[in-house]
Amino acid sequence: MKLMSLLSLSLLSCSLLFGGNYKVDAAHSSVGFKVRHMMVSNVKGNFTKFEGTFVFDEKSKTLKALDGVIQTASIDTDNTKRDEHLRNDDFFSAEKYPQITFKMTEVKDDKVHGILTMRGVSKPVALDYEFGGMAEDAFGNEKVGFTLEGEINRMDYGIKWNKLIEAGGFAVAEKVKLEIELGGVLAD
Numbered sequence: 001m002k003l004m005s006l007l008s009l010s011l012l013s014c015s016l017l018f019g020g021n022y023k024v025d026a027a028h029s030s031v032g033f034k035v036r037h038m039m040v041s042n043v044k045g046n047f048t049k050f051e052g053t054f055v056f057d058e059k060s061k062t063l064k065a066l067d068g069v070i071q072t073a074s075i076d077t078d079n080t081k082r083d084e085h086l087r088n089d090d091f092f093s094a095e096k097y098p099q100i101t102f103k104m105t106e107v108k109d110d111k112v113h114g115i116l117t118m119r120g121v122s123k124p125v126a127l128d129y130e131f132g133g134m135a136e137d138a139f140g141n142e143k144v145g146f147t148l149e150g151e152i153n154r155m156d157y158g159i160k161w162n163k164l165i166e167a168g169g170f171a172v173a174e175k176v177k178l179e180i181e182l183g184g185v186l187a188d
Contacts, residue, residue, distance in 0.1 A: 019055045019056050019057035019058060019064050020055070020056055020058060020142070020144075020186050020187075021053065021054075021055055021186070021187045022053065022054050022055070022056055022144060022184030022185060022186055022187060023051075023052075023053055023184060023185055023187045024050070024051055024052035024053065024054070024068065024182055024183070024184050025143070025183045025184055025185050026049075026050060026051065028143075028145075028183035029050075029180075029181055029182045029183050029184075030046055030179075030180070030181045031046055031047045031050050031068075031070055031180050032044060032045065032046040032047075032178075032179040032180065032181075033045055033046070033176050033177060033178055033179065034176070034177045034179065035154075035175070035176045035177070043077060043082075044077070045075060045076060045077035045078075045083075045086075046075075046076055047070045047071065047072075047074045047075055047076070047100075048074040048076050049070070049071035049073075049074035050068060050069065050070040050071065050074070051068070051069055052066065052067055052068030052069065052102075052182070053065075053066075053067055053187070054066040054067070054104075054182070054184060056144050056184070058134065058144075061131045061134075062107050062129075062131070063104060063107050063112060063129070063146070064107075065104055066102070066103075066104035066112065066114065067101075067102070067103050067104070068101065068102045069099050069100070069101050070099065070100040070101075071098065071099060072087070072092045072093075072094040072097060072098055072099060072100055073087055073094040073095075073098065075087060075092065075094075091159050092118075092119065092159070093119055096119075097118070097119045097120055100116070100117065100118045101116070101117045102114050102115070102116050102117075102125075103115050105124075107129060110128065110129050110130075111126045111127065111128060111129060112126070112127045112128075112129045112148055113125070113126050113127075114127075116152065116157075118157040118159075119157050119158045119159065120158075121156065121157045121158055123152075123156050123157065125150060125152060126150060127148040127149060127150035127178065127180070128147075128148065128149045128150060129146060129147075129148060130146060130147040130149075131146050132144075132145035132146050132147060132181075132183075133145055141185050141186065142185070142186040143183060143184065143185055143186075144183070144184050144186075145181070145182065145183040145184070146182055147179075147180065147181055147182075148178070148180040148182070149177070149178060149179055149180070150177075150178050151175050151176065151177050151178065152175075152176050152178065153174050153175055153176075154174055154175075154176050155174050
């Protein structure tokens with residue numbers, strides 16, 4: 001009995017030391033982006049299938065670890081024809097590269113740094129981090145939320161398709177803004 005008590009105390013101490021382990025709650029999260037189109041407007045989209053886990057330190061209100069996986073074929077821009085084009089080899093090549101992954105390496109100066117892998121290319125990225133809050137839901141589950149935002153150059157990942165437009169410039173900008181809202185529930 002003493003051994004079980006000691007083991008339970010050790011597990012509790014590790015949880016307090018490293019923070020809580022959370023699973024991304026996809027029903028209360030979004031993984032979105034926007035990109036300039038025809039040099040005059042932004043096209044917004046998101047991925048509807050994703051999952052992830054993170055370790056969150058309740059005291060400092062910051063992340064200690066974050067791993068995420070996005071299913072590339074789940075891209076949705078509210079336009080079926082465009083989505084089919086984005087899934088093909090001109091853009092995400094979803095059959096050959098079915099997943100986009102992110103693995104956090106550190107948090108520094110309100111930025112989450114990590115490695116983003118897309119189309120088989122891994123590059124370091126820095127995303128602005130904003131803590132959203134903590135709460136217990138009606139069922140007694142501990143929840144935490146935060147926002148990650150940043151910008152990547154799609155060319156860095158081999159997404160090079162474009163078309164010259166008559167007015168000058170290109171149909172699709174190179175810079176893509178990432179807008180990620182994550183909510184998580186404390187894992188058992």
